[in-house]
Amino acid sequence: MAQAITDKDGVKRYLITLNVNGDAHTVLVKGNAILTNVLRDQLDLTGTKKGCELGDCGSCTVLLDGKPVDSCLVLAVEADGRQITTIEGVAANGRLDEIQQSMINHAAVQCGYCTPGMVLSAKALLTRNPNPSEQEVREAISGNLCRCTGYVHIVEAVMATAQGRVTPDDH
Amino acid sequence: MSDNHSVIGRSVPRIDGPEKVSGAAKYTGDLKFPNMLYGKILTSPHAHARILSIDTSEAERLPGVKAVITHKDVPTLKYGLSPARWDESIFCSDKVRFVGDKVAAVACLDEDTCYKALKLIKVEYEVLPAVLDFLHAMDEGQPQVHEEYARNINTEIHQEFGDVEKALAEAHHVRTDTFVGQRTYQSPIEPHSAISMWDGGKLTIYSSTQSPHYFQHYIAREFDMPMGDVRIIKPYLGGGFGGKLEPTGLEFAGAVLAKLTGRPVRTFYDRAEMFAHNRGRHAQYMEITTGVDKNGKILAAKANFLMDGGAYTSLGIASAYYAGALLPLTYEFDNYQFDMFRVYTNLPACGAQRGHGAPQPKYAFESHLDNVAADLGIDPMDIRIINARRPNTVTPNDFRVNSCKIKECLERVRVMSDWDEKKKNLPLGRGIGVATGSFVTGAGYPIYRTDLPHAAAFIKVCEDGTAATLYTGSVDIGQGSDTVLCQMAAEAMGYRYEQMKIVAADTEITPLDFGAYASRQTYMSGAAVKQAGEEVKRQVLEMASVMLGLPAEDLDCADGQIFSKSRPGKSLSFEEVARKHFVLRGPLLGRGSYTPPKLGGNFKGAAVGTSPAYSFGAQVGEVAIDEETGEITVVGIWDVHDCGKVINPRLLHGQVHGALYMGMGEAVWEEVLFDDKGRIKNAELANYRLLTAVDMPPITSEVVDSYEPSGPWGVKEVGEGATNPTLGMFSNAIFDAMGVRVNSLPLSYEKVWRALKEKREREEDEARRKPEARRAEAPLETDGAMPVYANPS
Numbered sequence: 001m002a003q004a005i006t007d008k009d010g011v012k013r014y015l016i017t018l019n020v021n022g023d024a025h026t027v028l029v030k031g032n033a034i035l036t037n038v039l040r041d042q043l044d045l046t047g048t049k050k051g052c053e054l055g056d057c058g059s060c061t062v063l064l065d066g067k068p069v070d071s072c073l074v075l076a077v078e079a080d081g082r083q084i085t086t087i088e089g090v091a092a093n094g095r096l097d098e099i100q101q102s103m104i105n106h107a108a109v110q111c112g113y114c115t116p117g118m119v120l121s122a123k124a125l126l127t128r129n130p131n132p133s134e135q136e137v138r139e140a141i142s143g144n145l146c147r148c149t150g151y152v153h154i155v156e157a158v159m160a161t162a163q164g165r166v167t168p169d170d171h
Numbered sequence: 172m173s174d175n176h177s178v179i180g181r182s183v184p185r186i187d188g189p190e191k192v193s194g195a196a197k198y199t200g201d202l203k204f205p206n207m208l209y210g211k212i213l214t215s216p217h218a219h220a221r222i223l224s225i226d227t228s229e230a231e232r233l234p235g236v237k238a239v240i241t242h243k244d245v246p247t248l249k250y251g252l253s254p255a256r257w258d259e260s261i262f263c264s265d266k267v268r269f270v271g272d273k274v275a276a277v278a279c280l281d282e283d284t285c286y287k288a289l290k291l292i293k294v295e296y297e298v299l300p301a302v303l304d305f306l307h308a309m310d311e312g313q314p315q316v317h318e319e320y321a322r323n324i325n326t327e328i329h330q331e332f333g334d335v336e337k338a339l340a341e342a343h344h345v346r347t348d349t350f351v352g353q354r355t356y357q358s359p360i361e362p363h364s365a366i367s368m369w370d371g372g373k374l375t376i377y378s379s380t381q382s383p384h385y386f387q388h389y390i391a392r393e394f395d396m397p398m399g400d401v402r403i404i405k406p407y408l409g410g411g412f413g414g415k416l417e418p419t420g421l422e423f424a425g426a427v428l429a430k431l432t433g434r435p436v437r438t439f440y441d442r443a444e445m446f447a448h449n450r451g452r453h454a455q456y457m458e459i460t461t462g463v464d465k466n467g468k469i470l471a472a473k474a475n476f477l478m479d480g481g482a483y484t485s486l487g488i489a490s491a492y493y494a495g496a497l498l499p500l501t502y503e504f505d506n507y508q509f510d511m512f513r514v515y516t517n518l519p520a521c522g523a524q525r526g527h528g529a530p531q532p533k534y535a536f537e538s539h540l541d542n543v544a545a546d547l548g549i550d551p552m553d554i555r556i557i558n559a560r561r562p563n564t565v566t567p568n569d570f571r572v573n574s575c576k577i578k579e580c581l582e583r584v585r586v587m588s589d590w591d592e593k594k595k596n597l598p599l600g601r602g603i604g605v606a607t608g609s610f611v612t613g614a615g616y617p618i619y620r621t622d623l624p625h626a627a628a629f630i631k632v633c634e635d636g637t638a639a640t641l642y643t644g645s646v647d648i649g650q651g652s653d654t655v656l657c658q659m660a661a662e663a664m665g666y667r668y669e670q671m672k673i674v675a676a677d678t679e680i681t682p683l684d685f686g687a688y689a690s691r692q693t694y695m696s697g698a699a700v701k702q703a704g705e706e707v708k709r710q711v712l713e714m715a716s717v718m719l720g721l722p723a724e725d726l727d728c729a730d731g732q733i734f735s736k737s738r739p740g741k742s743l744s745f746e747e748v749a750r751k752h753f754v755l756r757g758p759l760l761g762r763g764s765y766t767p768p769k770l771g772g773n774f775k776g777a778a779v780g781t782s783p784a785y786s787f788g789a790q791v792g793e794v795a796i797d798e799e800t801g802e803i804t805v806v807g808i809w810d811v812h813d814c815g816k817v818i819n820p821r822l823l824h825g826q827v828h829g830a831l832y833m834g835m836g837e838a839v840w841e842e843v844l845f846d847d848k849g850r851i852k853n854a855e856l857a858n859y860r861l862l863t864a865v866d867m868p869p870i871t872s873e874v875v876d877s878y879e880p881s882g883p884w885g886v887k888e889v890g891e892g893a894t895n896p897t898l899g900m901f902s903n904a905i906f907d908a909m910g911v912r913v914n915s916l917p918l919s920y921e922k923v924w925r926a927l928k929e930k931r932e933r934e935e936d937e938a939r940r941k942p943e944a945r946r947a948e949a950p951l952e953t954d955g956a957m958p959v960y961a962n963p964s
Contacts (some may be wrong), residue, residue: 017464046201047194051409054857056855068489106821108821109185113198113410114191138863144331146864147360147861149832151864153828
């Protein structure tokens with residue numbers, strides 16, 4: 001259990017360590033703080049978006065120990081000591097991941113607000129299932145709402161990445 | 172036409188792609204400023220109530236609260252988006268008019284304190300009877316939403332072109348149908364937010380807006396400031412679809428809180444507050460009468476509509492005019508009558524949503540046209556081709572149409588969808604439907620009266636020529652305008668897209684552009700960008716002429732290379748010429764602006780719906796209906812568009828897919844629901860029912876070869892137009908599958924199930940009474956080309 005500190009008004013705060021994208025951050029959070037807000041407000045990792053705070057839209061998706069979760073439904077204290085990947089941790093050494101490049105090449109990005117969550121859901125799918133069917137892709141991203149694309153190019157981008165070609169045929 | 176372009180017409184990757192996929196793109200709500208406060212607005216819990224008193228003292232005493240404001244602290248000037256009816260206030264002073272109306276606001280050290288402070292503001296209300304049913308809002312004795320608008324009439328339109336009664340009297344067949352459209356919401360994934368800050372007398376607002384210019388104009392007006400002292404900056408924007416076009420109150424309240432506290436203030440809506448602010452599609456009652464000759468040629472049409480405007484005008488006057496004005500666009504007929512009432516109710520205000528005003532009337536008209544075709548025994552595809560508008564024609568309400576390939580769209584979608592084969596052979600419970608659409612390529616007139624150009628642009632070439640920056644007031648809300656405008660700039664300059672940069676939508680840095688609405692940017696902003704690019708190119712060629720000792724007329728520039736047309740081998744790079752230009756003549760700059768020509772007739776409301784160019788499209792959808800449950804499975808959708816020259820094919824098809832997705836949601840699932848107190852029952856994305864990736868059917872989209880003579884390189888719109896056919900297309904496909912029509916949106920599983928049940932009961936009843944007659948008669952509302960629907964039991 002994380003160390004608790006009580007302030008003069010009697011409000012308890014917890015000292016937790018979040019392992020985010022390979023870096024350990026020790027932060028003081030209230031018991032009801034959601035992971036989304038801690039990532040965005042305390043760690044300045046604003047790539048994790050807030051769209052509904054109800055787990056409906058998936059914009060705040062992060063990987064928790066490799067699994068995609070809505071970070072608005074995760075209390076920060078629950079993530080204490082666990083491995084978190086946010087969108088800022090997907091590209092490595094300034095190089096975009098294949099799924100990110102494929103999303104660009106396939107025009108799977110429009111307003112881009114759902115894109116970080118979408119990339120993480122797709123990344124988690126491809127890690128556990130490198131050769132998904134189209135239906136499996138659709139199911140894997142069904143928790144990520146996109147209001148712009150109709151999902152057509154997003155599904156294409158994920159399928160293409162699985163098949164090792166990040167550039168569409170009509171390019 | 173020639174198509175020897177080096178940059179446009181190619182699916183280049185989005186210019187903002189890397190920032191967006193990596194999470195680096197900063198949206199308004201991601202921004203932080205030193206010393207920043209958080210602001211929240213207190214809203215009304217009642218649909219209609221008199222404000223008796225507001226006590227903020229307890230909230231003000233809460234530690235962490237830096238300011239609390241009510242109507243006493245803000246300008247009393249009424250505002251709105253449509254200057255014809257400014258009826259909104261920053262905060263309500265006398266009474267609240269819907270659940271969610273703005274009452275007060277707080278600025279606090281953090282978000283948590285805001286919510287605590289809001290609970291401590293004591294407002295005493297006298298609850299008033301509310302008008303929640305728009306169908307009865309005009310009835311005698313109904314509560315008045317605004318005292319100055321008798322019988323709750325916000326807008327009344329009566330237009331007649333030609334002689335409708337004579338044409339109907341002479342028609343071979345006249346039919347009247349009524350339809351009801353539901354209230355929907357744009358639901359952009361990014362919630363609205365704004366950050367306001369003052370520097371002396373200057374106000375800067377970062378805002379999730381579709382139009383920094385209109386914001387600048389309205390904020391300057393509200394606070395009685397010169398426009399030059401108001402700066403609006405649009406960071407990355409997470410979708411809009413019309414819902415981020417107008418002031419929300421966040422920026423007015425935020426500006427006052429920032430002024431009072433002397434600190435930056437971030438104000439924002441959560442998802443439920445977005446639904447309450449609304450400004451989405453109006454619920455609408457639509458009666459349509461059409462007279463046709465024996466071949467199905469339309470002779471006259473009458474539209475009689477009623478719209479639920481909600482508590483304020485918003486952009487609703489334009490919505491009301493659009494609903495009727497665009498109806499005679501897709502098909503040719505000379506006699507047209509349009510009557511409309513937009514009424515006030517004690518519900519959130521409605522405004523402009525993708526396809527502004529047009530999708531629901533198109534749903535009604537396209538469903539009605541299928542009924543007419545069934546009456547006459549004409550194939551639904553044929554009746555549309557018979558009536559399809561031709562190029563270089565004028566609508567009865569004086570809209571001039573240049574390019575128009577609606578007929579080609581229909582012919583192509585007929586082949587793509589295998590229409591003729593399916594129409595004959597689809598089994599019971601499977602159906603196929605067609606509908607068309609058309610839309611403006613930018614509104615012909617601004618929202619407020621002004622002679623300012625609709626779009627303007629600068630291009631600055633980097634001193635060594637290795638990059639060029641486009642400065643534009645246009646707004647990329649996700650549709651890709653930053654990318655296509657850079658493609659257009661590069662094409663016009665003879666430069667490379669890959670070396671383009673863009674600075675967009677900052678009123679202090681970029682030139683005026685009315686922004687992202689009415690599908691105007693590729694055409695209007697594109698025209699300004701093309702002009703700016705051509706000015707750069709002219710200067711580059713003049714300098715190259717000096718450097719090469721050849722006449723400028725002999726030179727051309729493409730893809731970053733300047734070359735002689737007459738002497739192959741004589742060439743220079745754009746970079747070296749641009750650098751020389753800077754050394755000898757100073758900055759290499761290009762400027763452009765666009766103002767549409769005078770458009771439309773002289774009757775009241777003639778301006779709405781005018782556009783320098785109109786897009787056209789046709790869609791076919793195939794559905795399977797589960798008779799036991801009413802469940803609708805969409806088997807496939809085919810879409811063909813006439814959108815002129817295509818600048819970026821992949822981005823264009825992305826727009827079509829998105830439009831279809833939104834239209835499909837509106838057709839079958841999406842609806843904002845209210846309880847009997849005017850409170851929204853489903854103010855979240857799950858219960859509003861946004862479609863997920865597993866709900867989407869296969870989509871095939873194509874364009875016809877088209878060129879719009881008035882547009883830069885022949886472009887027209889596609890982003891909104893592709894939503895217009897979708898609702899009617901689903902209505903017709905479901906009708907084809909079941910043999911009965913559901914006359915109200917959304918065409919939900921429950922309504923389909925009920926329609927089937929009623930039909931079954933009717934048939935059983937008929938069979939009991941007249942077994943012989945039933946066999947001899949065709950069922951009433953069944954398309955002649957369809958197999959007769961029979962009860963399997």
